[in-house]
Amino acid sequence: MERIPILKMGDLLLVTIQVDMHDRLAMTLQDDLTSRIVKDRARGVLIDISALDIVDSFIGRMISNTAAMARVLDARTVLVGMQPAVAITLVELGLTLHGVQTALNVEKGVALLQRQAD
Amino acid sequence: MERIPILKMGDLLLVTIQVDMHDRLAMTLQDDLTSRIVKDRARGVLIDISALDIVDSFIGRMISNTAAMARVLDARTVLVGMQPAVAITLVELGLTLHGVQTALNVEKGVALLQRQAD
DSSP states (O other), rough: OOOOOEEETTTTEEEEOOOOOOOHHHHHHHHHHHHHHHHHOOOOEEEEEEOSSSOOOHHHHHHHEEEEEEEEHEEEEEEEOOOOHHHHHHHHHHHHHHOOOOEHHHHHHHHHHHHHHH | OOOOOEEEEETEEEOOOOOOOHHEEEEHHHHHHHHHHHTTTSSEEEEEETTOOOHHHHHHHHHHHHHHHHHHHHOOOEEEEEEEHHHHHHTTOOOOTTEEEEEEEEEHHHHHHHHHOO
16 A cells, blocks of 8 residues: 555545655655646646644655645645644744645645635 | 545535455445534535546445444435446446436436435
C-alpha cells in the first residue's frame, strides 16, 4: 500500500496523508498528483493532515513543493485539518509552509477554493 | 498515527483507508465514526478503499459491521474506489459485503447517497 490515494471531488482533488512520509512516497505522491491535476483538469488540491501529530521540516518542504508544482499547473493548494499541536510546533520551530494556504477543515478549504475561483 | 481521519463534507463523512487494518485500529475507527455520525448528524458515510490492494475476510467483516452500525444511526454507507483486482478476489473467495452499497469513486458515491435522500 505504498501509494497515497487521490480522490476527485468535482474539479478538486483530495489527498489525505495518514502514513509516515519518506522520500520515495513523497515523490510518488508528487508524480501521481501532478498527473491527476492534468488528467482531471483540477482547479484545486486539498491536502488533509488531520492524522498527522507531527509535521517536521521534511513534510513541510514536501507540502510546499507539491503546492508549487500544482501552482505551475494552475491549481491552488489548501492544507486542511492541521492539529493545534502541529500549528504550535510549526511556529515554534520557525517552519513556514511557503505558498500554501490553510483552512480549518475540508469544508472550509473547499469554500476557500470556490471563493477564489469566482 | 494510529487513527484513521474522518472528513466531513456537507452531511456526509469520508473515510479513506490507507493502512493495514488490525483489530484495535478497526475498533477505534468504529468508535470514532459512530461518534461523528451522531455529532455531525451525518446522513451518509463514504469509505474509500482505493489504496487497498487486498480486501480479506477481516476487512470485509469490518466494513460490513461499520455499515450496520451506521445504519442503526440512520446513515447509509457506500464503499468507493474498489480496485478491479479486489473485486475479482472478493467474488472468487465468495466474500460478500453484506449491507454495503458500492460506487466507482467518491463522486458517484456522493451522487448515490444524494439520490437516495431525495
